[in-house]
Amino acid sequence: MGKFWSFLFGITMVACVGLFVAAPFVGWWMVEPHSLHASRVDNLFYIILVVTGIFFILTEGVLVALMWAYRGTPDLKAGDIHKGELPGFIRPLANVFNTPHKIEIAWTLVPAAILLYLGMAQISTWADIKYLSRMEKQIKDGESPIVCDVSARQFEWRVRYPNSARLKEMQTIKANAGKRDWEKFSPHYDDVHVVNEVHAVKNKPVLVHLSTRDVIHSFNLPHMRVKQDALPGKMIPVWFTPISSNVDKEGKELPGKIWELPCAELCGWGHVRMVGRLYVHETMDDYQAWLAGVEKQQRNGTSPPQAVAANQ
Amino acid sequence: MSVSPSTAPAHAHHEPGFLGKYVFSQDHKIIGIQFLFTSLIFLGIGGILALLVRIKLAWPMAEIPILRDYFPDNAGVISDTAYNMFFTMHATIMIFFVIIPFLTGAFGNYCIPLMIGADDMAFPKLNMLSYWFMWPAIGFAVAGFFVPGGHAGAGWTSYPTLASGSLGVGQGIESPAFPGSGWGQFCWLMAALLVGVSSMMGSVNYITTIINMRAPGMTLFRMPMTIWAMFITAILQAFALPVLTVALVFQLMDKTMGSTFFLPPSGLDFGNYHSGPGGGQPLLWQHLFWFYSHPAVYIMILPAMGIVSDILSTFARRPLFGYRAMIYSIAGIAGLGFIVWGHHMFQSGMDPRLGTGFMVATIMIALPSAVKTFNWLGTLFRGNLQFTTPMLFSLGFVSLFIIGGLSGIFMAATPVDIKIHDTYFIVAHIHYVLFTSSLFGIFAGIYYWFPKMFGRFMSDKWGKVHFFLTFVLGNFTFFPMHILGVAEMRRRISTPQGTILEGGLQNLNIFVSISAIALGLVQIIFLINFLGSIFFGKRCTERNPWKSNTLEWSAPTPPGHGNFDIPPVVYHGPYEYGNFEGKADDNLMQTEKAVGVLPSQTH
Numbered sequence: 048m049g050k051f052w053s054f055l056f057g058i059t060m061v062a063c064v065g066l067f068v069a070a071p072f073v074g075w076w077m078v079e080p081h082s083l084h085a086s087r088v089d090n091l092f093y094i095i096l097v098v099t100g101i102f103f104i105l106t107e108g109v110l111v112a113l114m115w116a117y118r119g120t121p122d123l124k125a126g127d128i129h130k131g132e133l134p135g136f137i138r139p140l141a142n143v144f145n146t147p148h149k150i151e152i153a154w155t156l157v158p159a160a161i162l163l164y165l166g167m168a169q170i171s172t173w174a175d176i177k178y179l180s181r182m183e184k185q186i187k188d189g190e191s192p193i194v195c196d197v198s199a200r201q202f203e204w205r206v207r208y209p210n211s212a213r214l215k216e217m218q219t220i221k222a223n224a225g226k227r228d229w230e231k232f233s234p235h236y237d238d239v240h241v242v243n244e245v246h247a248v249k250n251k252p253v254l255v256h257l258s259t260r261d262v263i264h265s266f267n268l269p270h271m272r273v274k275q276d277a278l279p280g281k282m283i284p285v286w287f288t289p290i291s292s293n294v295d296k297e298g299k300e301l302p303g304k305i306w307e308l309p310c311a312e313l314c315g316w317g318h319v320r321m322v323g324r325l326y327v328h329e330t331m332d333d334y335q336a337w338l339a340g341v342e343k344q345q346r347n348g349t350s351p352p353q354a355v356a357a358n359q
Numbered sequence: 360m361s362v363s364p365s366t367a368p369a370h371a372h373h374e375p376g377f378l379g380k381y382v383f384s385q386d387h388k389i390i391g392i393q394f395l396f397t398s399l400i401f402l403g404i405g406g407i408l409a410l411l412v413r414i415k416l417a418w419p420m421a422e423i424p425i426l427r428d429y430f431p432d433n434a435g436v437i438s439d440t441a442y443n444m445f446f447t448m449h450a451t452i453m454i455f456f457v458i459i460p461f462l463t464g465a466f467g468n469y470c471i472p473l474m475i476g477a478d479d480m481a482f483p484k485l486n487m488l489s490y491w492f493m494w495p496a497i498g499f500a501v502a503g504f505f506v507p508g509g510h511a512g513a514g515w516t517s518y519p520t521l522a523s524g525s526l527g528v529g530q531g532i533e534s535p536a537f538p539g540s541g542w543g544q545f546c547w548l549m550a551a552l553l554v555g556v557s558s559m560m561g562s563v564n565y566i567t568t569i570i571n572m573r574a575p576g577m578t579l580f581r582m583p584m585t586i587w588a589m590f591i592t593a594i595l596q597a598f599a600l601p602v603l604t605v606a607l608v609f610q611l612m613d614k615t616m617g618s619t620f621f622l623p624p625s626g627l628d629f630g631n632y633h634s635g636p637g638g639g640q641p642l643l644w645q646h647l648f649w650f651y652s653h654p655a656v657y658i659m660i661l662p663a664m665g666i667v668s669d670i671l672s673t674f675a676r677r678p679l680f681g682y683r684a685m686i687y688s689i690a691g692i693a694g695l696g697f698i699v700w701g702h703h704m705f706q707s708g709m710d711p712r713l714g715t716g717f718m719v720a721t722i723m724i725a726l727p728s729a730v731k732t733f734n735w736l737g738t739l740f741r742g743n744l745q746f747t748t749p750m751l752f753s754l755g756f757v758s759l760f761i762i763g764g765l766s767g768i769f770m771a772a773t774p775v776d777i778k779i780h781d782t783y784f785i786v787a788h789i790h791y792v793l794f795t796s797s798l799f800g801i802f803a804g805i806y807y808w809f810p811k812m813f814g815r816f817m818s819d820k821w822g823k824v825h826f827f828l829t830f831v832l833g834n835f836t837f838f839p840m841h842i843l844g845v846a847e848m849r850r851r852i853s854t855p856q857g858t859i860l861e862g863g864l865q866n867l868n869i870f871v872s873i874s875a876i877a878l879g880l881v882q883i884i885f886l887i888n889f890l891g892s893i894f895f896g897k898r899c900t901e902r903n904p905w906k907s908n909t910l911e912w913s914a915p916t917p918p919g920h921g922n923f924d925i926p927p928v929v930y931h932g933p934y935e936y937g938n939f940e941g942k943a944d945d946n947l948m949q950t951e952k953a954v955g956v957l958p959s960q961t962h
């Protein structure tokens with residue numbers, strides 16, 4: 048029976064590795080990365096995948112080999128040392144168990160070093176994505192980010208933008224030291240309001256002022272590798288820089304380029320339906336054209352269709 | 360049955376009656392078995408809830424005939440509200456009413472006195488009370504399903520402000536999780552609170568018993584791994600539980616008395632309703648909750664690790680490799696376990712610089728887990744492996760715990776966690792460590808100690824069938840969840856949508872659900888084997904059927920009141936398997952004097 052069980056374990060582990068290897072090829076894999084930091088996140092994922100993959104194959108391999116080699120045999124008298132029939136390639140690996148003290152030190156220190164490396168490797172990426180002090184680095188001089196204010200509620204994202212005039216003003220503000228309005232972006236009577244839509248421009252940093260007025264929600268842009276909970280009573284800054292666009296001149300999504308903005312934290316019975324969209328425009332002009340369109344609708348009292356739908 | 364004074368035997372007052380013996384028993388073995396049965400029943404209930412969850416995920420629009428009576432408005436379709444309720448209560452029941460009572464309640468109670476050579480726990484009455492405090496908890500957990508508005512639906516983590524009260528003083532206990540869910544949440548809080556009281560009484564008892572009541576010669580470093588694990592688990596529980604209790608009381612007060620521990624100064628708005636200002640922070644709950652619940656995940660794995668270590672050594676007929684290293688790893692896991700709670704909060708709005716610190720601590724906690732894995736492998740080397748059912752579940756534990764430990768590293772890495780936090784990757788991780796590890800350890804323990812408990816064996820053949828199917832279907836059910844998570848399937852959603860529906864990923868969901876249903880059905884084999892063997896199993900008359908070394912096997916089978924007929928004296932550690940001169944067997948019980956060099960010293 049021992050052979051059967053080692054075979055079962057072996058097959059299972061091969062299948063596990065197989066699924067991970069095959070999945071990307073059949074499209075069962077992560078969505079494409081489209082922001083400045085997204086591929087850095089993905090690279091870290093792959094580094095860990097490779098390290099843990101090697102570790103997985105090693106340990107499971109040794110386990111299966113040991114199960115195979117030392118399966119009990121009826122002719123083995125109690126207390127006899129099992130000769131074992133380890134396959135050749137695994138013998139040097141398994142022989143490490145013969146020198147308990149050395150090997151114990153080795154298998155503590157080597158994984159410790161690898162783990163410490165894995166930990167350290169994360170820090171700079173994490174800092175660049177989440178430390179407020181690093182955000183400024185992404186913003187070139189004389190430019191201000193695209194600012195918006197996202198206020199979450201059960202079960203939608205309400206988004207507020209500066210109108211075109213104020214946007215222009217903000218673009219120059221970075222030069223006027225000390226008066227960086229985009230850091231606060233307090234409400235204005237002429238702000239532009241949309242629901243469940245976040246708009247951005249290719250290669251331009253976006254700064255989201257994230258808040259919620261009822262329960263915890265999580266602002267999640269899979270294609271941007273962004274996820275941040277919104278906390279009641281707090282305003283949390285979130286930023287990212289998209290590096291490709293997904294809409295045409297008219298602001299319509301290109302085929303196959305629907306970029307969702309789901310809520311990732313359980314927020315009640317409508318959590319599943321709390322999904323917005325991200326629109327990344329090719330140029331600043333496209334963005335301004337879209338903004339002007341919404342402004343006009345708002346002034347004429349014809350709300351954008353999405354807002355109407357969301358209120359129903 | 361009433362016994363009239365004239366016919367009662369003279370010594371009747373020594374023998375407790377039926378109630379005293381089997382119901383309000385103070386005997387640790389009976390209490391252990393009571394915990395065992397209670398947890399088994401809840402394993403069934405939790406399992407059914409899990410299957411409802413999986414049915415909804417695979418076929419979101421299916422009209423289920425038998426549910427038509429319960430969801431008349433929906434023609435038998437599971438609603439989003441009901442779905443939230445199901446996964447919340449699935450997790451709550453599995454964690455608080457299955458895994459923890461199984462490991463600490465059932466095995467802790469049954470094994471600790473027997474394995475250290477004591478006649479009972481230090482505080483038998485407290486022990487009984489610890490079991491009976493489970494019942495009010497169970498009462499609340501079950502009552503929640505029948506209160507107006509249904510059970511809690513804010514996840515087993517019950518984050519405010521979704522879970523906590525939102526209305527001002529005197530305006531009721533509504534929760535925003537879904538309309539009318541306030542009473543369910545109240546029941547949830549009371550249930551968790553009472554389970555905590557029960558666990559606390561247990562852990563005080565375990566710590567005292569292990570420190571004070573060991574048999575002569577049973578030094579700390581001669582204790583079996585099961586006992587070491589129980590000991591450290593009990594300490595973990597004693598230190599971490601008060602924090603959860605405080606958090607639960609805070610939320611109860613927010614809910615019923617209008618306090619505002621978790622309500623921010625700006626208050627909350629629901630539609631046109633404004634809650635009024637608060638004086639607290641929702642994030643406080645997460646800190647308190649995870650300060651308990653991260654150690655709690657170790658409470659749910661360490662005893663299983665101990666059990667598996669003992670079983671592996673027994674059936675490999677080899678000394679446990681690196682006994683001391685194993686103990687230090689457990690202690691290391693427990694110690695580090697107190698400074699990693701923030702890894703559940705990387706994306707929560709906690710200062711990201713704290714996240715960096717928590718990340719490094721969390722990644723390092725994988726080290727003691729790795730060391731333990733290597734030691735288990737080392738134990739098999741040059742063994743003479745007996746593939747009995749408990750051994751198979753233990754080997755399954757080792758092989759699948761590796762998966763759960765490794766997936767932990769992905770989520771511990773903060774930038775990668777941005778991607779996989781709150782996706783099915785987490786769900787895969789949870790189930791590899793809790794189902795295919797903790798529960799495998801529990802199954803191993805049941806098959807292993809069953810002869811001692813009931814004086815009969817469970818069927819080995821059906822045990823193997825059970826293992827084979829559980830191992831295969833367990834992997835079918837939980838491994839694809841990693842892929843679903845990488846492909847951005849959010850957790851806690853009732854209906855897969857978005858990217859999941861493209862590219863055929865929903866087929867993977869259907870595959871997972873079918874496997875899960877099969878996995879659930881397979882457990883019926885176990886149930887029949889378990890219940891049937893109590894009455895019809897092959898009799899076990901020997902004291903030591905597995906030729907093991909630890910003290911419980913030197914007691915009569917099943918042990919009577921007071922456990923040992925011959926008071927045990929311990930001469931050496933529990934892992935002496937090998938060749939002994941002048942001895943036909945390859946084991947040396949802890950009560951047997953050694954002749955010559957011990958196997959654990961030669962390797």
Ligand code: HEM
Nearest residue numbers: 656659660702703725728764767768770771780781789792
């Ligand atoms: C190698 C060791 C481990 C590491 C590095 C690790 C790491 C993590 C991390 C970072 C998370 C949070 C993921 C997120 O929400 O984004 C997590 C979640 C979780 N872990 Fe582990 N883990 C380990 C072992 C375990 C063990 C042994 C158990 C239980 C027996 C466990 C049970 C859980 C549970 C239940 C959750 C999910 C909690 C929830 O959000 O509902 N983990 N783990």
Ligand SMILES: [Cu+2]
Nearest residue numbers: 310312314318
């Ligand atoms: Cu949500």
Ligand SMILES: [Cu+2]
Nearest residue numbers: 653656702703
């Ligand atoms: Cu944790």
